[in-house]
Amino acid sequence: MRILLSFLQDKVSRPHPVPSYRFWQHYIKNGIIEAEMSYIEVPEVDWAEGLVYDEGSVALQNWQERSWQATLNYIKANRQNIDIFLSYLYPKQILAKAIEQIRKMGIPCVNFYCDSVREFKTVPAKFRIFDLIWVPEYEALPLYRKARVKHINLPMPMWVEPQLRCRTPLHEIPGVSFIGSKDILRENLLGQVIQKGLPVSVRGAGWLAQSAGPVFVPGSAYQKLINQVNFVKQQGFSGLAIKGLQQLTKFTVVPVGDDHIFPRPDFDEYINITQSSMVTLGINRVPTFKRTHNKPLTYSRLRDIEAPMLGACYLTEYCEGIEQLYDTDNEINVYRTVDELVQKTTELLNNKEKRNKLRINGQQRVLNDHAIPSSLKKIKKALFGT
Template sequence: MTDWRAEMKQIPFFAEANAALKAALTEQEAARTYRRYVLEARKRGLRPLHGAERDTALRLRLHERASRLGWPKPKGGLHIFLGYASWNWEAVLPEALSPFGEVASFEWRSHGFAEERSDWLDHRDEMNAMMLASFRAANRRRPVDVVVGYFSGLTVSLETIREMTATGTIVCNFCFDDKLHFPGAIIGGRYSTTAAIAEAVDLNLTSDPEAISRYAVHGGLAMFHPEAASPRLHFPHDIPFVHDVSFIGARYGWRPRFIERLKALGIDVACYGQGWPNGAVTNEAMAEIYSKSRINLGFGGIGHSRKLVNLKGRDFETPMSGGLYLTQHNPELALVYDIGREILTYRNEADCAKIIRALLTDPEHAAAIRARGHQRALRDHTYEARWTNALKALGALA
């Protein structure tokens, strides 16, 4: 970015105009993508499969391989191969899968591969070959039941996945970022998103409930699988409250203006994350901040848009840490929480300020919401609960 552009973004009027333009473009792209997939699905006579219908389709697809693998197996009896890149939270994945059995991992960044590098395409096939060699070694030692991938078209080829399934293993792949830019740009001869590999993956896991039909257009079976949280990392700390309201997340888009408007309404928010004066914090420090805040603020918007919303990791980390969670209203939250009893949502700045004032003047009501949110997170939103659902859908677990 040139210096003059950076300087312009420091001027409030231009910063807001830039954010509004980016939001409008993002919303237009999302609307076009939605219409395109609705029309394509209708043209092909496709509809999303859920629940029993999806599970029946999976059984038909997996019958021979599942029979050879001796499925279903007891929890703890599976052999799982995990392929992924660890940037931050992903480091928890081997531990998250360990309750289900032995986990063999290939984390490609630790082998010197990085998809953000300008020469990534020159090394992508090399990474795929090394991962396949690691998979084959694990499979020789003991047949791999399930490959769990954090793959995309940018990182892993259709051929790599097909070579894995040809051995008799079953592949599921998850994505938490497929609401926009789908099917994505063509990079190195294929789509950069999970659209490129959907047909070869046995079960595509997505945090966007509306994406299930998009995967169907690309030949894939998909299942709603939102983010989760680890109770080992995110747990209540027995410490006194320090902040009335806090927020953890990067400073960009409309967030700073929202925080400023809350302040004008008499609500001070302690902000942590990239771009805020308090700076970024570690995962360990996050749980402490959630615990020492009477109210934890959230934003559900995508990029610079307030209209487009999706589920976030904070939606699960905050209640798991025992924090009272007040976030931007998103209809998808009703799929994972009892809104009003376990978490709270706001519609705009004035609504947010009104809810905060009410909570601060009624600590018993706030404590009840905090406790119910924590109980729900422990019951339904751990990684173990999430992967239990996915592995049962596959038919892997007894």
């Protein structure tokens, strides 16, 4: 299958001032190659640039017109080399009339989107124009069914280099490791389990002052109004009510002590810690305006694919659909409460045989069933029947 790819590629030396995005093109490109398929790109289009501009702005409109015209021109000149158009586009990046023209040229259009359950109350109207939406969150499927938008439930597109797919580490790192950016729910959960005596090491953006994320410049009063309108469109008035409630209600956080926080790892350290920790921890709860902090929304994250793929002994937070991905007794383990997290982690720390079993079984399952080549083959079958 020959793929025209739009997966947040950019054309700048330093990343745009938006949340981390460059890893997506690395994963999908290598996954396509491993699947023995091929991809091409529109040379002059900076797809990630479309995330920089505000909804409804002239700058965004100019980016849309410039980028989509270049895409259409490129397709017309290279139609014989394209079987499908595969994208990762946010609603504001999409120009429906351009997608319509691509489809009229006989090229099916597939869009991946990984935050539907967190960001949307209803499926964006612009998603209807695609032949297929790649939806990784099990919890988001009712949204797509209700909207009657054609979709396919496939795992997050994760890829790791073959030489990093070790089965068991030569030397385990003692204790429990969590690597991920700081937020209020993660801090509270980790603070509680550490308070109960669990030996957790915490790393990632925001935990130390020097690893804080980019600073965003406040917008104009008009832009704030536009943002408020868009917020209500996405989250509904119930989301606006929960947002107000969370601003008024104090959520008491159990802090993570400084002695448990370590510097943000570089790539090699990240891989080594994930693979070699006696237990690698996943947290699937997210701050959102769909739920209060006391009853948070949970859904499966990229880490639920990445950690087992790297051969980790993985314990992650339960969420709907996790049993569709793994045998949660023999491939990974899951927890639902703070006490269950402590109990299951303690059991794993004291049982090397079980740790090794999870490493081997979890990695075999994810590489066989949840890797990008498997997902691309399923998309091909959904579109073309073979």
